[in-house]
Amino acid sequence: MHRNRTKMWAVGVSTTALLLAACGSSSTPSGSASPSHQAPPSVPMAQSVGAGEGALNIVVWAGYAENGSNDKTVDWVTPFQKATGCTVNAKIGNTSDEMVTLMKTGQYDGVSASGDATLRLIYGGVVAPVNTALVPNYATISPFLKDKPWNSVSGQMYGIPHGWGANVLMWNPAVVTTAPTSWSSVFEASSPYAGKITAYDSPIYIADAALYLMSTKPDLKITNPYALDQTQFEAAVALMKTQRTMWDKPWAAYTDEVTAFEHGTSVIGTAWQINANIINADKKIAVDTAVPTEGATGWSDTWMIAAHAAHPNCMYKWMDWITSQKVNDQVAEWFGEAPAQSTSCAVATAGFCDQFHALDAAYAAKISYWTTPTTDCLDGRGPICVDYSQWVQAWTTIKG
Numbered sequence: 001m002h003r004n005r006t007k008m009w010a011v012g013v014s015t016t017a018l019l020l021a022a023c024g025s026s027s028t029p030s031g032s033a034s035p036s037h038q039a040p041p042s043v044p045m046a047q048s049v050g051a052g053e054g055a056l057n058i059v060v061w062a063g064y065a066e067n068g069s070n071d072k073t074v075d076w077v078t079p080f081q082k083a084t085g086c087t088v089n090a091k092i093g094n095t096s097d098e099m100v101t102l103m104k105t106g107q108y109d110g111v112s113a114s115g116d117a118t119l120r121l122i123y124g125g126v127v128a129p130v131n132t133a134l135v136p137n138y139a140t141i142s143p144f145l146k147d148k149p150w151n152s153v154s155g156q157m158y159g160i161p162h163g164w165g166a167n168v169l170m171w172n173p174a175v176v177t178t179a180p181t182s183w184s185s186v187f188e189a190s191s192p193y194a195g196k197i198t199a200y201d202s203p204i205y206i207a208d209a210a211l212y213l214m215s216t217k218p219d220l221k222i223t224n225p226y227a228l229d230q231t232q233f234e235a236a237v238a239l240m241k242t243q244r245t246m247w248d249k250p251w252a253a254y255t256d257e258v259t260a261f262e263h264g265t266s267v268i269g270t271a272w273q274i275n276a277n278i279i280n281a282d283k284k285i286a287v288d289t290a291v292p293t294e295g296a297t298g299w300s301d302t303w304m305i306a307a308h309a310a311h312p313n314c315m316y317k318w319m320d321w322i323t324s325q326k327v328n329d330q331v332a333e334w335f336g337e338a339p340a341q342s343t344s345c346a347v348a349t350a351g352f353c354d355q356f357h358a359l360d361a362a363y364a365a366k367i368s369y370w371t372t373p374t375t376d377c378l379d380g381r382g383p384i385c386v387d388y389s390q391w392v393q394a395w396t397t398i399k400g
Helices: 077-084 096-103 115-123 136-140 203-216 230-244 254-263 273-282 312-322 325-335 342-346 361-365 388-399
Strands: 055-060 087-092 110-113 160-166 168-171 268-271 288-290 296-305 367-369
Touching: 055 096, 055 312, 077 087, 077 312, 096 110, 096 115, 110 115, 110 312, 115 296, 136 312, 160 325, 160 367, 168 273, 203 230, 203 296, 203 388, 230 388, 254 273, 268 273, 273 288, 296 312, 312 325, 325 342, 361 367
Parallel strands: 055 087, 055 110, 296 367
Antiparallel strands: 110 296, 160 296, 168 268, 168 288
């Protein structure tokens, strides 16, 4: 994801929803056991931040640690290095599973993790709780991103929120001439777009089916698409198997979906907003996006510090820097996401925060953010839910 995306958010966006989803987990898991809701391993939390150690090794989504090499006008790493003396070495993680694997090597100080990786890192003892008092900019992070199931345990934060968004429905209006308002257009066997529907190639995508069932099959009593008992899970998997018969092919790399739409093999499916923005910028075809009436899954990325970080002071300094007013806006506008820092909207390009609903708590509440499925149900029902390892196994079966 090294494509120049400066101001890409403004190109060809939907009037219904302008939200970009970050990259997620792949269909090849890290092999770690799914976490439980019992106490995570005891890992010490920093009590102070001293002088930087001179280096910082981090695992990041592409676009989160720009140093001017992709675009000389886009650089928040060099000023950080000058201010702190911490030389940044960023390793791109292409999927959440890859990020988990990289962090388990012990070679990195921190990671920009999505919610389908965070609990695995927390319960695996790979990351440490974060002392938010040592991150001054945390105070003005949007409250609706704090103390959530994917970034905290029992009221203890395990990271600093970075940016967020929804997974949208995207379609080619030249083919899908009536704008869809429901996910039924990709999940129901009666869909007129069978054979040209695309899906996100990841076990976590099963949650999208569960979200749809929350509205269409209330008798299943699903309250959280990541907290599924066996009956609920089997229903979601069955729906996915129905959708599987209508796929063009699923996509994991965002460029694959762009190509499929531009070539016409896919005309509708789940997407990240940046996929739509790139397609509309290329001008080979045009696409629209929306968040359907049932809502959407989504993501909230979190900066986490390694349990045994070699450069903990530099990592704390980075977490404060990257969530500062100007820098968090720079990242959000470059990448195409809602900033976590509420004060960033004061310096953002006119209209940006409104289009991304950056300060809209009610809108944010409609998104079901990626969270690692656990045996102890995330909705509080106890140890009766299907954990992530079973989601991985089911996804393999769905894909065939």
